[in-house]
Amino acid sequence: MEPFVYHNPTEILFGPGMIREIAPRIPQEAKILWVYGGGSIFRNGVADQVRAALESRPYIEFGGIEPNPEFVTCMRAVEVARRESVNFVLATGGGSVLDAAKFIAAATVYRGEDPWEILRTHGEVVAGALPIGTVLTLPATGSEANGNSVISRRETREKLHFTSVHVFPKFSVLDPEVTRTLPARYVRNGIVDAFVHVTEQYITRPANAPLQDRLAEAVLATLIDVGPRTLRDPSDLDARASFMWSATLALNTLLGCGVPQDWATHMIGHELTALYGMDHAETLAVVLFGVWTYKLSAKRAKLEQFGRRVWSVVSAEEAMRKTEAFFNSIGMPTRLRDYGVDAAEAAREVSARFRAHGWAFGEDGDINANAVQAILELRR
Ligand code: NZQ
Ligand code: ZN
Numbered sequence: 587m588e589p590f591v592y593h594n595p596t597e598i599l600f601g602p603g604m605i606r607e608i609a610p611r612i613p614q615e616a617k618i619l620w621v622y623g624g625g626s627i628f629r630n631g632v633a634d635q636v637r638a639a640l641e642s643r644p645y646i647e648f649g650g651i652e653p654n655p656e657f658v659t660c661m662r663a664v665e666v667a668r669r670e671s672v673n674f675v676l677a678t679g680g681g682s683v684l685d686a687a688k689f690i691a692a693a694t695v696y697r698g699e700d701p702w703e704i705l706r707t708h709g710e711v712v713a714g715a716l717p718i719g720t721v722l723t724l725p726a727t728g729s730e731a732n733g734n735s736v737i738s739r740r741e742t743r744e745k746l747h748f749t750s751v752h753v754f755p756k757f758s759v760l761d762p763e764v765t766r767t768l769p770a771r772y773v774r775n776g777i778v779d780a781f782v783h784v785t786e787q788y789i790t791r792p793a794n795a796p797l798q799d800r801l802a803e804a805v806l807a808t809l810i811d812v813g814p815r816t817l818r819d820p821s822d823l824d825a826r827a828s829f830m831w832s833a834t835l836a837l838n839t840l841l842g843c844g845v846p847q848d849w850a851t852h853m854i855g856h857e858l859t860a861l862y863g864m865d866h867a868e869t870l871a872v873v874l875f876g877v878w879t880y881k882l883s884a885k886r887a888k889l890e891q892f893g894r895r896v897w898s899v900v901s902a903e904e905a906m907r908k909t910e911a912f913f914n915s916i917g918m919p920t921r922l923r924d925y926g927v928d929a930a931e932a933a934r935e936v937s938a939r940f941r942a943h944g945w946a947f948g949e950d951g952d953i954n955a956n957a958v959q960a961i962l963e964l965r966r
Pocket of ligand 1: 622623624625626627630651652653654655679680681682683685723724725726727728729732734735736764765766767768769772775776779837852866
């Protein structure tokens with residue numbers, strides 16, 4: 587096991603009725619910027635519960651954060667936050683709203699000329715941020731309990747992430763009841779996103795970290811169990827609760843302690859969203875099997891362990907097939923053509939971007955432009 591620092595400062599408030607617990611956790615003197623998306627919170631009861639919790643506390647609403655949050659929209663919120671001397675950001679929604687809130691919280695106090703630097707440097711220039719609280723309505727990203735944020739810039743067709751200890755939420759409310767209004771497409775996306783967050787930290791190479799392995803396998807097995815149940819029966823709150831908690835544990839930084847991490851699937855996936863507008867999870871469902879196939883010899887030992895312990899199969903190839911069949915069974919296509927994307931063109935375009943940035947990801951740092959070309963061509 588490699589040395590590591592583990593610090594997760596986010597307080598989790600889990601279960602029905604927990605939204606009322608936000609008020610005592612927001613400082614009395616706070617002037618709140620309440621950030622939300624396209625309006626789902628007005629249909630699932632979250633907006634009413636937040637209003638009731640905040641009572642007469644001063645807040646300014648900023649709605650309209652789009653899926654794959656847009657830099658320009660976030661900068662409009664930053665203007666409001668600066669003009670109104672906001673000192674607390676409350677986010678209510680899915681990963682996009684939470685990620686936007688993190689960027690807004692960091693950019694509001696950023697002293698540099700151009701806040702895009704926060705993303706260009708992947709967070710290196712972030713020296714502080716306004717405190718953030720969240721009410722999560724879509725289990726998927728883990729944004730509710732990590733320091734990551736992903737922001738898009740449609741003007742330049744870019745999608746970049748930043749990471750900073752300063753943007754871990756102070757608290758996050760996870761009430762499975764508010765996820766009942768989720769359309770099947772976003773539940774499916776959430777299952778796949780959480781699943782791939784685990785595999786990015788687990789399907790690498792053996793690292794003498796049996797506890798991390800068992801934790802990862804537990805989250806994967808739970809997702810395989812409760813994911814389809816959540817899709818099948820919207821009233822199954824037990825399944826929904828376990829799905830929600832699984833998605834948080836998938837990326838609250840615990841599983842990755844002391845082990846090699848991959849993340850190539852995510853980085854290639856972000857480019858596919860930026861270029862073709864595919865949903866985040868759709869990109870992962872396509873790219874994952876390309877990365878696994880390309881790296882089969884290096885990943886074989888972990889794929890076999892995953893196959894044995896999670897799928898009860900013996901070979902790495904069968905483990906891959908089982909996983910792809912699972913994604914397909916929950917309505918997630920796994921080929922570029924299923925999304926109307928030409929594989930040869932995507933391979934060329936994404937590879938050119940990797941080359942221009944000099945990027946190389948993966949646990950061995952070898953998923954570079956040439957590798958990306960081969961990986962995407964495998965997914966036609
Ligand atoms: O905008 P509203 O009206 O709220 O509707 C949203 C949105 O249209 C809707 N929704 C959310 N909760 C709902 C609901 N609809 C009905 N009932 C509810 N309870 O769902 C739609 C999609 O929401 P979005 O937030 O975009 O989805 P998700 O949570 O999957 O977030 C995706 C974004 O997170 C980034 C992705 O790249 C993408 O930009 N990621 C963030 C990560 C992180 N911060 O750690 C890691 C991930 O790997 C990922 O990259
Ligand atoms: Zn993801």
